Amino acid sequence: MDTIQTDSDDFQGMKKYHSKLVIYGKVSGDAHETVETNSNSVSTRPRSRRKTLSAESNVLENVINEKLQNILGQGLNKSSILIKxxxxxxxxxxxxxxxxxxxxxxxxxxxxxxxxxxxxxxxxxxxxxxxxxxxxxxxxxxxxxxxxxxxxxxxxxxxxxxxxxxxxxxxxxxxxxxxxxxxxxxxxxxxxxxxxxxxxxxxxxxxxxxxxxxSKNKFNNLIQQYFKNEDTKMLRTIKILVSYVWNLIIQILFMLIISFTISCLWSYFAKTIRSKKHERDNFYYHFSLDENTVGEKVIKFWYYIFTTLMTVGYGDFYATNKYEMGFCILLLIIGPSWYAYAMGKSIETIRKLEDMNNVAELKTEVDNFLAVIDYHYKEIPFKLKEKIRKHFEFYFQNDKAGPLAEKYWKYDDKKELETFHNKFLAEMPKVESFKLLDVLFAETFNKFRVFFGRYCEFRFYICLHIQPRRYKSNEIIFDAENYPKEVLFLERGEVCCGRYINDVFHEFYKFKDHCAILADFYVINKVKPSGTYIAGKFASGFSIKGSIVRYVLNMFPVRKRKFMNFSMKKAALVERSIIEGAGVSIEEEKDNNEKQKLVNRKSQSSRNLGGIKKKNKTGKKDTFQEPEFRELNKQIQQLKRTNLYLTQNIIDSFSSLAKSIPKDFAKNTGDDDDENQDTQ
Known part of the structure; x- marks a missing residue:
């Protein structure tokens, strides 16, 4: 056996550049590098001072491949492996x-x-x-x-x-x-x-x-080409419909083939028993089937097997001897069980076909729910019913999570938020399930990438909890007096943030960029918002329950720290706008109050205690008196008349008395006073 000669420099060089590859990572790029390689050393020289990670990683990958070739030879080459x-x-x-x-x-x-x-x-x-x-x-x-x-x-x-x-x-x-x-x-x-x-x-x-x-996949590809590769909701609906119809056709065809096969085997068995066992009574003789044509025999035997498998048994055909009865026992043990399974699969496919337009069915469920409430409790007002119906209609039509949605209200422990509960997602490898969710929610992840992140697994655990939301004009979304229960993601419309001053709403900040995240800071920190959030002309998007956001964010501390930095800055901006706007509004309100008081004083000076006088059609002034001042006004008028009468009597009395006083009365009085002083 030949041995492979290796060089220690190859191992050292590969180890060195493998560590660099781990640092830089492998990123595709179009940057070019100059590479010089030999058995002892390797150097990389960029054409410019600006280095790119993609170029560096490509160079390092080439170096490692060359080192592997030197160490292991050509035995690992794909072409050599596949020669056989x-x-x-x-x-x-x-x-x-x-x-x-x-x-x-x-x-x-x-x-x-x-x-x-x-x-x-x-x-x-x-x-x-x-x-x-x-x-x-x-x-x-x-x-x-x-x-x-x-x-x-x-x-x-x-x-x-x-x-x-x-x-x-x-x-x-x-x-x-x-x-x-x-x-x-x-x-x-x-x-x-x-x-x-x-x-x-x-x-x-x-x-x-x-x-x-x-196959149904090829048929769907033809439909895709017919629609010119446009990814529309109608195309996706047709693809799902084709898939379910195709499965239904396969199930029905399978049942027909199996039942036809058993009917032909039953006919062959009945003929064999008649010819070899010489039974006096048999299926052919008892029901006079020899007189029928081949087509009539096929229909009758197929009908008998069908009714037997369905366990209906109308009694028009039945086994006539012990051999046929024994065959029917085996048929009744195995056949109905298999047939029930096949029928169950067909019924399941039919139900899925009905669920294709499940919005109407879900609306019916809502109506039934309202009817039950009316029956067991009290009749709900018509306007409230319409509001509930419109909410669920919007919810059903815009539910992005769909059948994959997590039903958090059924969980006994919050740790269940760390796993997927959908049958297929739970059984798939985690990497594949993440890829699937990344494809399904790519648009949502991109719109709100500040919250979901770009590469963090946080987005895959939180995306299945989104719920559609819609608000009509001037509807309060978050009140300043209550704690927000969910985070709102605005996709369409606008939301105004402000305060009520003297029962009048003053707007100080507006969210209208269609990618805004509302109440996130207050939900995460469990605090009341600094202002009231009200929908503009309209507002729609989706929301995530606050407790879920807090729990899943705690699973990913790095993601939480990054998002909280953004959330705090945004909340501070909104709060500052509200405080500054509220201060100006209060000063304006004070000025308006002072002006109003001044106007009231001027108007008060021009009115009588009993009321304001206005001219009537005859030119005379009518006094419009308030009810509580009428009696007092009468007394004042009577007092005025009494005072005038007394004053006039006093004046008349003093005038007559003045006439009877002598003219030198004052002078004589003065002389008498002087005499009295001298005597003293």
Whole structure:
């Protein structure tokens, strides 16, 4: 055995550059590098000072490949590994060649013909002369197909095409060769026609050959080309419809073939018992079937087997002797169980077809729910019913998560948020499930990449919890007095943020870029928002429950830290806008109040205590008095009249008294005062 000579420098060089490859990573790029290699050293020289990661990684990958070639030689080369697979490959027939596809299509139909005619010959009567000639032609085609099977390539477990004749023959010998040889034996020449027909029934195992050529995927590709490769909702609906209808057709065809096969075998069994056991009473004699034509026999036997498998048993046909009864016991043990399984699959497919337009069915469920509420509690107002119906109608039509949605309200433990509960997602490898979700929610991830991130697994665990939301004009979304319960992602419309001042809403900030995230900071930190969020003309998008956002973010601390930095800056901007706007609005409100007070004072000075006087049609002033001042006004008017009367009496009395006083009364009074002072 030859030994591989290695150089220690090769190991050291490969280790050195492998560490660099781990650091830089492998990124495709179009930058060019100059590479110099030899057995001892390797150097990389960029053409410019600006280095790109893609160029560096490509260079390092080439270096590692060369080192591996030096260490292990050419034994790992893919071409050398596949030499035995491609020996004499020029003479093999590829699977995808048009001639091979046409041949498989023809042989697929002939397989069905061979199985059906063999059952007819076995159960009822042999072929006519014209049918025999055509059967010989079909037999020759099967012989040609048998020899061509040694020339057709196949794919191994790793999906690598194998074109080596020995390997092809070995693979064919281990799969279908024995069954094909048995079905090709012309035993009718040895006067054993029934044995030949029985051996042909091995071809039942190859009935799926036709459906590999005419598959639903190829049919969907034709539909895709018809729609000019446009990815529309109608196209996706048609593809799903084709898939379900195709599965339903396969199930129905499978049930028909199996029931037809059993009916022909039952006829063959009844004839064999009549001829070999010489039973007096048998199925043919009891129901006079010998008098019927072949077509009538086929219908009657098929009908009897169908009713037996369905466990209906109308009683018009039944087993007539112990051998037939024994056969029916086996048939009733195995047949109905299999038939129930096949019927269940068909019913499941039909239900899926009904679910294609499940919006109408879901609307019916909502109506039934409202009807139950009306019956058990009290009748709901009509406007509230319409609001509930519109909410669910929008929800059903815009549910992005769809059948993959996580039903968090059914979870007993929050740790269940760390796993997928959909049957297929749970059984898929994690990498494949992440790729699937990345394709399904690519648009959403791109729109709100600030929240979901670009490469973090956080987005895959949170995306299945989104729920559609729509708000009408001036509808309150988040109130400043309550804690927000969910994070809103705005896709269409606009949302205004502000405060109510004296029962009037003042807008201080507006979200209208159609990719806004609302109330995230308040939900994560469990605090009340600094303002009230109100929908503009309209607003729609989706939301995620706050408890789910908090839990899943805690699973990814790096993602949480990055998003919280953005969230805090945005919340600070909104809060500052609200505070500044609210301060200006309060000052304006104070100024308006002062002006209003001044106006009220001016108007008060011009009105009487009893009210404002206005001129009527006659030109006289009417006093519009308030009810509580009417009595007081009467008293004031009466007091005024009394005071005027008393004042006038006093004036009249003093005027008459003044006339009776002498003119020198004041002078005499002054002299008397002087005398009194001198005496003293």
């Amino acid at each position: 697979y491609n020996k004499l490959s020029k003479f093999t027939i590829k699977e995808n060649t048009p001639l091979k596809i046409i041949m498989d299509f023809i042989m697929g139909f002939l397989t069905y013909y061979s199985v059906i005619t063999s059952l007819m010959y076995l159960g009822y009567e042999g072929p006519s002369n014209e049918q025999y000639k055509f059967d010989v032609f079909v037999w020759i085609l099967f012989i040609i197909d048998f020899f061509l099977s040694f020339l057709v390539e196949y794919k191994d477990k790793n999906k690598i095409p194998v074109r080596n004749f020995k390997l092809i023959a070995k693979n064919y010998a281990m799969t279908w060769m024995i069954f094909d040889i048995a079905s090709l034996l012309p035993l009718h020449w040895a006067e054993y026609p029934d044995a030949e027909y029985l051996l042909r029934l091995f071809r039942i195992l190859k009935l799926q050959r036709l459906f590999r050529i005419v």
